[in-house]
Amino acid sequence: MEDVKDYEIKALKKQIFISNLKAWIIGIILVAEIIFIGSFFSKMGTFGEESLSENKVAVVRYNQEVTEEFTTTIMERMDEIKEDETYKSVLFIMGSPGGSPTASEELSEYLKAFQKEMPITMYVDSIAASGGYYIASSIKPLIANKNAIVGSIGVIMPHYNFGQLAKTVGS
Incomplete structure (x- = not known):
């Protein structure tokens, strides 16, 4: 058993x-x-x-406030794209309310120079105001979503008039 x-x-x-x-x-x-x-x-x-495919389109998104740090990051990414021979053009998607005038100018000039070497198409998906508009308008063609907020370049510079104070206190 x-x-x-x-x-x-x-x-x-x-x-x-x-x-x-x-x-x-x-x-x-x-x-x-x-x-x-x-x-x-x-x-x-x-x-x-x-x-x-040997003919790729790189997509770069700028979807935050324009700052020196993020602008530097974008330019470094664009340099990588330029070095990769499989990329034939760039779709730059802008979605920024603006920010640093210095960073806006720097990226705008960079993109103009970059476009001489590789085609860029600028697309505004939601907003390109102030510095974002400055950057976006540097590239042709510029395409915008029909509901996007585009425009409004304005620099706010406070101006103080101390003339009356000087008269009152004495000069």
């Missing part, structure tokens, strides 16, 4: 082992298929950076 039970236990252990082994093999095959299919789509440009 003991031999039969031992035999049944061994048979059950063997079946469990085979079942677990089959599950592992099926799991490994599924993972391999997912990796294979993912790499296929990656080569097609659906996922990741690689593409079979």
